[in-house]
Amino acid sequence: MLGPDGKPFGGAIATLTRPVGELTVGLLGVVTPETAVLSSPGPAVTFAPVIDTAREAVASLKQAGADVIIALTHQSFAEDQALARAVPDIDVILGGHEHHPITWYEAGTLMHKSGYDAHYLGRIDLAMEKSMTDRGPKVTVVPGWRMIPNRGVTPDPAVAARVAQYMAKLDQELNQPVGKTATVLDSRRAMVRTQETTMGNLISDAIREALKADVALTNGGGIRGDRLYEAGTTLTRKDILRELPFGNVAVLVELSGADLLAALENGVSQVEHKAGRFPQVSGLRLVYDPGRPAGSRVVRVEIDGKPLERTARYRLATNDYLLKGGDGYASLGKGKVLIDAQAGPLLSTVVMNYIAAQGTVSPRIEGRIVTVK
The missing domain is CATH 3.60.21.10 (Metallo-dependent phosphatases)
Structure with a gap:
């Protein structure tokens, strides 16, 4: 480097x-x-x-x-x-x-x-x-x-005391309830990097609604909680920041169907390696074949129940990291930016507001991402 x-x-x-x-x-x-x-x-x-x-x-x-x-x-x-x-x-x-x-x-x-x-x-x-x-x-x-x-190892007393001091201060700010989930939320690393998940659906639905987009896409590697939240769990600010710790910003870009398709191809190009680029989506249905060569795995994409059109224009909500080409999403940079990182809201704030507005969320697996063999 x-x-x-x-x-x-x-x-x-x-x-x-x-x-x-x-x-x-x-x-x-x-x-x-x-x-x-x-x-x-x-x-x-x-x-x-x-x-x-x-x-x-x-x-x-x-x-x-x-x-x-x-x-x-x-x-x-x-x-x-x-x-x-x-x-x-x-x-x-x-x-x-x-x-x-x-x-x-x-x-x-x-x-x-x-x-x-x-x-x-x-x-x-x-x-x-x-x-x-x-x-x-x-x-x-x-x-x-x-x-x-490290299981069973006694923490160093001085370090443990300092950690407890900071955690007490953080808990005052972060252990504030945002809302509840009526369904199981799955943010386990192996799941968000390989398949549709309820946590991915929740996050992508939130940014799609907040930015009034046609579709939304976020990378599974940006979801970091690596845990299951049982149905009935009260979600706190701390939970959401644990899931979305990077300070990414929600952005909006208008791009062609061809560039959106290229983004989805990139998203599933390393699924066998559990790469962080795997897409969590809203507003579209993606069918792909992981047995095909990378770059030609997407079998079908539907938006609002209709096949994706390469020449059509779509408003995509995503995060600023992907818009800059992170995780290989170079095609997103070809679009027209409508809301950039300076004007967009924090991704974590968008998700908190979405949950708070509904009171209780209930994301489910809906067949947004389908694997064929």
């Missing part, structure tokens, strides 16, 4: 070495190039190819005397596997991105991921030995690992 000057962004350093006894450990970091569409880095930030960057970093570390090399990564498991195969001088890969714990060997490289939200602590112990051979010095690295669950 590089800034305008071609150097690591934000003053970061590309590599680091640390002495450990008589040996030197080298560290490097890489992040998936998809960060460009998974976040909003701005035009001044560029992403160099991961494997080429890693090779250059390893060469630099070797020149600096590194005996053992550890890569800190934030990319998919498959990308870490490719890195291990392509850059065999990396001894250990400590990765992120997946939300479940993984330990794996790939081409002689240990790969270790410790899940998310500190549910696990990963401990890696490296037994390192340097010896002389006919070809010169050789370092043997034998890694060992532990995956330690």
